[in-house]
Amino acid sequence: MLRRRIATAAFAALLGLSAAMPARAQQPETVLNVYNWSDYIDPYAVAQFQQETGIRIRYDVYDSLETLEGKLSAGRSGYDIIVPTSEPTFSRLARAGALKPLDRALIPNWGKQDATLLRQVESSDPGNRFGAIYLYGTVGLGIRADRVRELFPDAPTDSLDLLMKPENARRLARCGIAVMDSATDVLPSILQWLGRDPNSTEPRDLRAAEDALTAIRPHVRAITASGNILDALANGEYCVALTYSGDVIQAQARAREAKRGVEIGYVAPKEGAQLWFDMLAIPADAPHPEAAHRFIDFLLQPAVMAGITNHVRYPNAVPEARPMVNPAVRDDPDVYPTPEMLKRTFTTAPLTPAAERARSRSWSRFKAGR
Ligand code: N2P
Numbered sequence: 001m002l003r004r005r006i007a008t009a010a011f012a013a014l015l016g017l018s019a020a021m022p023a024r025a026q027q028p029e030t031v032l033n034v035y036n037w038s039d040y041i042d043p044y045a046v047a048q049f050q051q052e053t054g055i056r057i058r059y060d061v062y063d064s065l066e067t068l069e070g071k072l073s074a075g076r077s078g079y080d081i082i083v084p085t086s087e088p089t090f091s092r093l094a095r096a097g098a099l100k101p102l103d104r105a106l107i108p109n110w111g112k113q114d115a116t117l118l119r120q121v122e123s124s125d126p127g128n129r130f131g132a133i134y135l136y137g138t139v140g141l142g143i144r145a146d147r148v149r150e151l152f153p154d155a156p157t158d159s160l161d162l163l164m165k166p167e168n169a170r171r172l173a174r175c176g177i178a179v180m181d182s183a184t185d186v187l188p189s190i191l192q193w194l195g196r197d198p199n200s201t202e203p204r205d206l207r208a209a210e211d212a213l214t215a216i217r218p219h220v221r222a223i224t225a226s227g228n229i230l231d232a233l234a235n236g237e238y239c240v241a242l243t244y245s246g247d248v249i250q251a252q253a254r255a256r257e258a259k260r261g262v263e264i265g266y267v268a269p270k271e272g273a274q275l276w277f278d279m280l281a282i283p284a285d286a287p288h289p290e291a292a293h294r295f296i297d298f299l300l301q302p303a304v305m306a307g308i309t310n311h312v313r314y315p316n317a318v319p320e321a322r323p324m325v326n327p328a329v330r331d332d333p334d335v336y337p338t339p340e341m342l343k344r345t346f347t348t349a350p351l352t353p354a355a356e357r358a359r360s361r362s363w364s365r366f367k368a369g370r
Contacts, residue, residue, distance in 0.1 A: 030055045032291045035071070035079040037278070038063045038227040039250060040135070042304075042311035049298050055291050063227035064182040065089045066360075072098060072283065079283055080292040083134055086277040087348045088184060088356070090131055091124035093281070099130040100282040106293035107132070109300035117317045121277050123347075131279030132296050133317035135246070135308070138273040138337065138345060139189050142233050142241040142248035146263040147175050151239070160193040160269040163240055166215045173219035175239035180226040183363035185274070186242060188348050192272045198346050201355035210362040217369045236262035246314035249334055253313065266334040268341060275337075275345035277317075309335070 030053075038061040046057050060079075062068045069089055071077050084090040093099050104110050110132065117136070118128050125131055141163060148155050152171050156162050163169060169177060179186060188198035190209040197205065221238070222228070229243045233251035235258075241248070245266055252264035280299065282292045298304060305316040306324035313329060315336045322330060329335050337345070351359070 030288060030291050032057050032081065032288055032295055033079045033286075034059045034081045034295070035068070035077070036061060036081070036083045039230055039247065040083070040278075040312055040314075042307045044311075045299070045304050045308055048304070049295060052298070053291075053294060055288075055294070057295075061227070063225040064180070065184045066182060067225075076285060077283060078287060080286040080288045081295055082281055082283060083278050084131075084281060085185075086121050086124040086131070086279055088350045090279045090281060091350050093283075094125055094130040098284050100284050100286060100289055101129045102132065102282065102296070103293060106290070107297045107300070109297050112300045112302060112318045112320060114317045114319050117277070120347075121279070124277075124350075125279075131281045132300060134278045134280045134299065135312070135314035135316050136275065136277045137245040137314045138268045138275055139185055139242070140245055140248070140266060140268040140273050142229070142238070142243055142251060143265045143267060144175070144233070144236060144239045144262065145265045146261060147236075147239050148172065151175060157265070158267055158270045160189065160271055162267075163242060164190070164193055164212055164216060166219070169216040169219035172239045173221070176222075176232075176237055177216075177220045178222040178224060178229050178232065178238045178241040178243075179220055180229055180241075180243045181223050181367070182226070183359045185244075185276075187359055187363070188274050188346070189242070189269065192274070192346060193269065195271075198272075198274065199349040199351070201351055201358075203358065206358055206362055210366060213366040214369070217366060223367050233264060234258070234262070236260065245334060246312055249313035249332070268334070268337065268345070270344065272344050272346050273341075275342070275347050 032055050034057055050057055065085055068084060084093060113133055117133055122128060143157055161168060187209055190212055191200055191205060192198040194208055194212060226243050226247055229241050230247040230251050232238055233241055234254035248266040255262040255264050280296045282289055286292055300318060302318050302320035303324055305318040305321040309316050309325050310329055313335050333341060
C-alpha cells in the first residue's frame with residue numbers, strides 16, 4: 001500500500017515536471033484560475049498542487065471585498081476559485097445564484113473541517129452548500145509598539161480609542177495612521193466602538209460612524225488597500241493601522257526578520273472585534289469546476305493547511321492541522337483567538353442594497369475628507 005502511494009506520488013511528480021515536454025504539449029493543459037486575497041497562501045501549496053495534479057494555476061489577487069465584488073458582478077470573471085468573506089460577499093453571491101453548489105463527493109477531505117465553525121457559517125450559507133472554510137480572523141489595530149511607547153507612553157493600546165479619539169489620533173499622526181480602504185470591513189468596527197449595532201442600517205447610526213471617522217480624517221495618512229498596509233507596516237511606516245489580524249502578524253514577522261528595530265503588535269479591540277470567515281467557493285460559471293473541487297480538497301488536507309497558516313498567520317478550520325502548525329504561531333492568541341477573546345467578537349449580517357449604498361457613500365465622503 002505504502003509503496004503504491006509512493007509510486008503514485010512519484011508518477012504525479014513526473015507529470016508535473018513533464019509539463020513542458022512536447023508529448024504533453026499537444027494535449028490541452030488544464031488550468032485553474034484562482035482569485036484570492038493578497039498574501040494569503042503558502043506558495044509551496046500552489047507548487048505542490050501543480051506538481052501532484054498537472055493542473056496549472058493562474059493566480060490573481062485582490063485586497064478588498066469591494067474589488068472582488070466589482071470583478072464578480074460584471075459576470076464571466078473566468079475564475080474557478082474565489083475566496084469571499086462569509087458576510088456580506090459570500091452570502092450575497094450564494095443568494096444571487098453566482099456560486100456553484102459544491103459536490104461533496106469530489107471533496108473527500110470535507111469532513112476535516114471543524115463542525116462547530118461550519119455550523120457558525122451556516123447563518124451565511126444554510127447547509128454549507130456553497131463554501132468550505134479557508135481561513136478566519138478579526139479586524140483590529142496594528143501598532144508600531146516601539147514608536148508608540150516613545151511618543152505616547154500611556155496610550156490606550158487595547159482599544160479603538162487609540163485610533164478613534166481625535167486627541168489620540170492627533171498625537172500619533174506624525175508617525176503615521178492608516179485605515180484599510182473598505183467600507184464593508186471597517187464601518188462595523190466603528191459602529192461597535194460607538195456602542196451601536198455593528199449591523200445597523202439606521203441612517204443616524206451610519207451618520208455617527210461617519211462623523212467619528214471624519215473627526216480623525218485630518219490625522220489619517222493613508223486610506224489604502226490592505227495589501228499596501230501590510231507592506232508599509234512591516235517597513236515601520238505607520239504607528240497605527242486598522243486592518244486584518246493576520247496581515248499585522250505577517251508584518252510583525254517580516255519586521256522581526258529585517259532586524260531594524262521595528263516592533264509591531266496586534267490588538268483585537270476590547271470593545272469587540274469583527275470576526276470573519278473567508279470561504280473557498282466556485283463561481284457558477286467557472287470554466288474548470290472539477291479542477292476547482294480538486295483544489296478545495298487539496299487545501300483541506302491538514303498538512304497543507306498547517307503550511308498555509310504557518311506562512312500567512314491566519315488560523316484555519318481544520319483541527320488536525322493544529323499540531324502541525326509551528327508552536328510560535330499556534331500558541332499566539334492573536335492568530336488563534338482564545339475562547340475568551342472569541343466571546344468579545346461580533347459577526348456581521350447582510351445589508352439591504354440601499355444600506356450598502358448608503359455605507360459606501362458615507363465611506364467616499366470620509367475618504368475625500370468632506
Ligand atoms: C489577506 C487578507 C485576508 C483577510 N491579506 C480578509 N478577510
